[in-house]
Amino acid sequence: MNDEVTRYIDGAAPWQTAVCEKLRLMVHETVPEVEEQLQYGKPHFLQNGDHAAVIAVARNKVSFMVFNATEIPVVKGFVRALGKGDRKCVDIAEGQEVDYAALADILRKTTIAP
Template structure:
């Protein structure tokens, strides 16, 4: 279910960032059945069964998409970086770039236990 506060967060971003955020948001909803949205710590978080799955963060020169509970997912140089002790992974999208939603959906499926491709 879409959350109006998340929509407002996205609408305040620069146009290119809003486009990236919208793509990521739609990908999360296609990938994780029953996902819920909430603004927490000032950023859009995606939760399932009360568990944090992912977060979008708009910064000055990028949009970051972070996935939680991703210790079992390998970092991919230039595509997915480790944060903290490696239990979180993040992808950074800069102006002129696009989110690799297929790749990120696969990461999200792996950490959420969803075993079906997006759109099926």
């Protein structure tokens, strides 16, 4: 675990810190060889040097974005597309139920199996 990523997560609001910690653990469990680092001021997770996911804290949400997600469908109210659709993002608000298993499944589909 990267200390800069830990400081980023610990600096968020308590509910955001809890969500970020669960997302971080989910990423490591889903992609065991993943490396994490702070890039562009946000926690990035890399697999074999390529971006796999990003966690971003904003004032009223936590965003979880995956890369290489062209094949992941947009789901209204859950998964939105970014860029040319090659990145997908889920926004999590305070008090919202989070389906970490569904997020892990999306991440699994966008990363290279070990």
